[in-house]
Amino acid sequence: MYVAVKGGESAIENAHAWLAEERRGDKSVAELSIAQIREQLSLAVNRVMSEGSLYDADLAALAIKQARGDLIEAIFLIRAYRTTLPRFGTSEPVKTGEMSCDRRVSATFKDVPGGQVLGPTFDYTHRLLDFKLAAEGETPDAPAREAGPGDVPHVAEFLGREGLIEEAPRDEAAPPDLTREPLEMPAGRALRLQALTRADEGFTLGLAYSTQRGYARNHAFVGELRIGAVPVEMEIPELGFAVEIGEVVLTECETVNQFTGSKTEPPQFTRGYGLVFGQTERKAISMALVDRALRWQELGEDNEGAPAQDAEFVLYHADNIQATGFLEHIKLPHYVDFQSELELVRKLRREVADNRTREAKE
Amino acid sequence: MPDQTAQRQAWMSLLAKAPGGRAAELLDAAMPRPGFDWLRRPETGSVMVRGRTSGTGAPFNMGEMTVTRCTLRLESGEIGHAYLQGRSKADAEVAALVDALMQSEAAERLQEAVLRPLEAESSTRRSARAAKAAATKVDFFTMARGED
Numbered sequence: 001m002y003v004a005v006k007g008g009e010s011a012i013e014n015a016h017a018w019l020a021e022e023r024r025g026d027k028s029v030a031e032l033s034i035a036q037i038r039e040q041l042s043l044a045v046n047r048v049m050s051e052g053s054l055y056d057a058d059l060a061a062l063a064i065k066q067a068r069g070d071l072i073e074a075i076f077l078i079r080a081y082r083t084t085l086p087r088f089g090t091s092e093p094v095k096t097g098e099m100s101c102d103r104r105v106s107a108t109f110k111d112v113p114g115g116q117v118l119g120p121t122f123d124y125t126h127r128l129l130d131f132k133l134a135a136e137g138e139t140p141d142a143p144a145r146e147a148g149p150g151d152v153p154h155v156a157e158f159l160g161r162e163g164l165i166e167e168a169p170r171d172e173a174a175p176p177d178l179t180r181e182p183l184e185m186p187a188g189r190a191l192r193l194q195a196l197t198r199a200d201e202g203f204t205l206g207l208a209y210s211t212q213r214g215y216a217r218n219h220a221f222v223g224e225l226r227i228g229a230v231p232v233e234m235e236i237p238e239l240g241f242a243v244e245i246g247e248v249v250l251t252e253c254e255t256v257n258q259f260t261g262s263k264t265e266p267p268q269f270t271r272g273y274g275l276v277f278g279q280t281e282r283k284a285i286s287m288a289l290v291d292r293a294l295r296w297q298e299l300g301e302d303n304e305g306a307p308a309q310d311a312e313f314v315l316y317h318a319d320n321i322q323a324t325g326f327l328e329h330i331k332l333p334h335y336v337d338f339q340s341e342l343e344l345v346r347k348l349r350r351e352v353a354d355n356r357t358r359e360a361k362e
Numbered sequence: 363m364p365d366q367t368a369q370r371q372a373w374m375s376l377l378a379k380a381p382g383g384r385a386a387e388l389l390d391a392a393m394p395r396p397g398f399d400w401l402r403r404p405e406t407g408s409v410m411v412r413g414r415t416s417g418t419g420a421p422f423n424m425g426e427m428t429v430t431r432c433t434l435r436l437e438s439g440e441i442g443h444a445y446l447q448g449r450s451k452a453d454a455e456v457a458a459l460v461d462a463l464m465q466s467e468a469a470e471r472l473q474e475a476v477l478r479p480l481e482a483e484s485s486t487r488r489s490a491r492a493a494k495a496a497a498t499k500v501d502f503f504t505m506a507r508g509e510d
Contacts, residue, residue, distance in 0.1 A: 056448065058448075059449075085407045085408040086405070087409070087426070088429055091409055093412040096417045102494075115499045115500065116500040118500065120498075145499070147492035168417070170414075170418060173421070179410075239443060246427060248411060248427060273416045275413045277425055
């Protein structure tokens, strides 16, 4: 229960002034610019764009600066800003098969056409602190090599040609949008994918990990992981044709999972899918594993009662802004609620004490 | 006229993806800006970006991106539209101006002075990145093993 109480204005004002000072930190240290955050903390920027559900690197960098590096607070700022924007329309679905790949690896086929392209990855680094970064210095340019022409085909196409993997047939049904209508169960796959792509990375990672450890095990291989830029096309209402209005960097992960077949389907591989704004590899792989686990019903698998199979559990707890809003509100004044609880406990204690006295007398 | 549509799509896309301020530099170096009236002043909003399940299947909503749009009419009558990623109203104005001018007698001049350099720069950026990616492509070699 909430009751309006006056007071605390000047305490709040002073707290915010101190917050601003603490945010700035030691003034003898140079202030961070938005461009520095955007360019040098780009993976934090990517996470804020993906979970904030708004692709705009400068805004995400600003939010990170304002939030003092608290990424969930930054995501909160972006979500709040997003609601102030009028929506001009909807893009054509992006064509990830035509991605300009910075990175593209397959864990299932060594000699995949298009090759194993590592890109700017942390993989194979030794995870030793590099003290050279603590000193200022020049960064050498990355080596270059002549690139082959053409688009890099999706790995699933190769398995698809032999019928070894379930198809993902083209469909033009308009998908539901959880930013417009509340998320309701049962949630179809399009709605689940929207919820997962903006879901908290840590929560999604934990759930995905649980499937690997045996809670709804579906034995995923990373059929393909690709990161790169794709153009965004939108039909311009005034013109009646589509135009590329920009470009976004995406991470796409397609898993290939075991499937032994059912009465109607021959044995073939099944798929989980992850597609996330920015270079967000851990999240995209996690999303694909959780997507696959949530498909147990349509694939005729057993409900093992695993958390990752429970769409309601997953989707209603995956949003870190909803979660943090509800979690953190309990620190705000609940004086009246607590007064009534206090009264209740005192009353119960009185009754117990009275009973004891009565029993002692008898 | 599908040809004209394709050409307009190409230049609008090029203008939308140009780095901030670049199209303005090129336009201002090429000619003085013509007079125009706003039909819709620059405004920033969002576009919902969609993906497809497994890359090829049913569409789903991924998240939004910021987009700025505007529409203007040159004094000579041509109407220019701009829809471009980001929040730069100045870039949107230039994109709409160039879109309108490309339908006027200035088209040839702007093709050379604005669009061609934008295209070349975009292609250089793309191939520089592709070349760095290509340098990280794994060359497998098989170790000789066993028997002989």
